[in-house]
Amino acid sequence: MTYTVDFVNVSTVGLESSPVADALAGLRANEARYYxxxxxxTFTTESVDDDPTTLAYITRVLKDxxxxxxxxxxxxxxxxxVAGIRMAYVFYESGLSINVMYELADGGKRAVGFKLSDGMDVPEELGAxxxxxxxxxxxxxxxxxxxVIKNEY
Incomplete structure (x- = not known):
């Protein structure tokens, strides 16, 4: 089910199992306000079960x-x-948010961003x-x- 993120009335819908659910909801709302x-x-999210393709894409970029x-x-x-940029986000139970920004134009900016919710430790896999x-x-x-992303996706 698609959830439209409200940055005025912040909700933990879909994030309840996170030990930092309130902070992660605030982080998600912060992204919604930016866009x-x-x-x-309008920033919307879906459960991983409803959109496994996006998770697979982000997982592949991180691994490769x-x-x-x-x-x-x-x-x-x-x-x-939006504006010639393909965006993909995943929000994790730990409070981590990862986004892949991929400008579609040749030679465009392409990067993976990590954001840590207030109250969470840096995950071991991102210690570097x-x-x-x-x-x-x-x-x-x-x-x-x-x-910065070096390859084509």
């Missing part, structure tokens, strides 16, 4: 690019195209990355990192 303000795009396998259970995914801090009214302190 609404920048692109007038950096040999990263995320240990946490995926809860929700989102996939959309340095995380910058960002304050958010919706999500508290978000820690984020990224790497």
């Amino acid at each position: 609404k303000n920048k692109y007038d795009h 690019e950096r040999d990263i396998v995320i240990a946490s259970r995926p809860l929700e995914v989102s996939s959309f195209e 990355f340095k995380f910058a801090r960002q304050k958010s009214k919706l999500a508290g302190t978000i820690r984020g990192s990224y790497f």
Whole structure:
């Protein structure tokens, strides 16, 4: 079932099993607000069971690019195209959010972004990355990192 993320009335719908559900919901709402303000795009998510293709895509990019396998259970995914950019998200039970940004134009920007919810530890599989801090009214302190995608997907 598709869930339209509300960044005014933040809800933990779909994220209830996470030990940091409130912070993860705030992180998801923060992403929704960004896309609404920048692109007038309504951010929606689906359960992994309803959209296994998006999870497989993100899992493949992580494995092929950096040999990263995320240990946490995926809860929700989102996939959309806006302004010539293909975006794919996965939200994990641990509080981790991963997105793949892939500009469709030749030579466009392409990267994988990691965001950690307030209150979660850095997962062992991401220990090699340095995380910058960002304050958010919706999500508290978000820690984020990224790497550039080298291959074509």
